[in-house]
Amino acid sequence: MIDMKKRLKKIRTGIRMTGQFYQDEMQAILKDQGALLILSGAIIIYSLIYAYAYKMELVREVDTVVVDLDRSSSSRQLVRMIDGTEEVKVSRSATSMKEAREIFDEGEHVGGIVVIPANFENDLLEGVQADVAVYADGSYFLIYRQLLGAAVKSVGTFSAGVEIKRLMAEGKTYEQAMAARDPLSADLHFWFNPSSCYGSFVMPGLILIILQQTLLIGIGMIGGSNKEKNRHSFQVPVALKRGGIFPLLFGKSLSYLTIYSVNSLFTMVLLHNWFDYPNRGSYLDVMALTLLFLLSVIFMGITFSVLFKKRESSILLMVFLSPIVLFLSRISWPADSIPPLLHKLAHVFPSTIMVPAYLRIRDLGVGLVHVRYEYLLLLGQTGFYFLTASVALYFETRHNRKLSQQEEPI
Incomplete structure (x- = not known):
């Protein structure tokens, strides 16, 4: 009975600590105008500009x-x-x-x-x-x-007309002339994007790349700012207690998940409806896949955020990586044509797994069971980055404790 009370007390303490870290991280984001612009404004601006630019869908005239x-x-x-x-x-x-x-x-x-x-x-x-x-x-x-x-x-149609007229002049009926002109006809069907619209082809996957890159930049900027201003000093005694890293990680992650849940709603629901992008899948399947994707990106961002000593470093790194990530996402080039080693290295980024699975659900209308391989792969990636984020935060707080001890007056 006593052990049960202790466990419940620890759970309540952990929940309270998670809420406190969530509040602290949200305040840090809201006070940082640059990070707030990247995390909230950039995704809206980028997605609207790209979607509007591709609004014509096809190159005409x-x-x-x-x-x-x-x-x-x-x-x-x-x-x-x-x-x-x-x-x-x-x-x-x-x-x-x-x-x-x-x-x-x-x-x-x-x-x-x-x-x-x-x-x-x-x-x-x-x-x-x-x-x-x-x-x-x-x-x-x-x-x-x-x-x-x-x-x-045009030339084919014109040529067919000339040939049919010649055959009819020889005494054949119109039907005989048509059969003689085209003895074998092809019945073509274009699935899922019958008009070959470019916007419907590129935008759904591009939205995921924008979500990932802006989220990584924003987390990196907050991490760099915390390093510059030594904001993590108050977290040291709590985080270094047994199990204290997890409330810290959960609190930080939930703050970014809150913001990007809204961003995902805007880009994956409202934007899709406004510009009539393909939407054949179930929203529940999309939500299940998107949740894992966001968590994986968040944990990845937290892992690398401890490496940035300045807020600008995250921007430089992600701007450098963005064209690479876009190419390796398989939007512009098939996976079978990418060198195997490069394709395997591309799975470091959650978007490499997310984009093809997401497009199969939204464009083809398949269920979550048909993308179970990508789902399990994304689940494993989420677990991996959860562990790396926990380790990164633990060593970061230990480093901050040493710095705090060095700064204390003798």
Whole structure:
């Protein structure tokens, strides 16, 4: 009975200590304008700017220069067909390839050049193959894809019309001509992002990267500020008691979890609804996965925050790592194409595990059971960083105790 009372007393003391450390950390965050801007303002600003920038979803009406060397009714019809596609807008015409190249080199936002050769109509009438040249800006893949796709679609449709008319002139019916022109047809289906929208493809994963990087920067800034101002001295006698590190760690973690629960609600619910991003999964599955992700990032941030002697150090390190983290997250490049060693090292960051699992839930609509491997991996990572954060805080408080003893007057 006495042991039970002692245990309950210890639990109440631990809860009270956790609440005190939670309050202290929240006050430190609210008083630090720079950290508050990173932890609260940056996630809203970044997500809104990126989401609004990608609001158009698709690159449409790419300015294109047409060089019509034939100037026939057939060539003009082909130009109208190209201009009628949503991908391309025929904004300029030129009399020669040299003139078109000069327009392109002037940098007037021209995506490419389409050249219709001389004798285009005569070749069609004589049954000779006519070539249409397309010069697309390969330095910009989105523009290149749109211009090339519009040209191929228009030329293919125009070519099919010519072939069908020729077959019907030979005595075939329209259905026979269609079957002869396309004996094998492909029935294409684009799942989960049928319109190939770029914003819907990149933004859900990019939001997770922003959440992670701003959280790591904010925790590092608070840790660096505490080092500069020696704010942790009051925590030393409490934290070094048996089990005292855990209330300290829980209190600090809960403060960041509180802030980023609100940030997650804004980015993963409100922002998704505002910009109509794919949302086929269950919110309960998303919440279960996001909770582990945030805890893993928080414990990782606390682990590394003890290394920063100045608040600026965390900003420099995370700005340096951000492009690397984005690339290794598999948003822009498939995991199978990343060197195996580099891919394994990428699992240091929670986003590497979180992004593919999150996208499968939100985009594909699968359940948590279908991402159980990533979930268990994220759970193990959370446990690992919990241990490293506990050890880091323990040695940090021991170091602070030595400093306090050295500063005491003899």
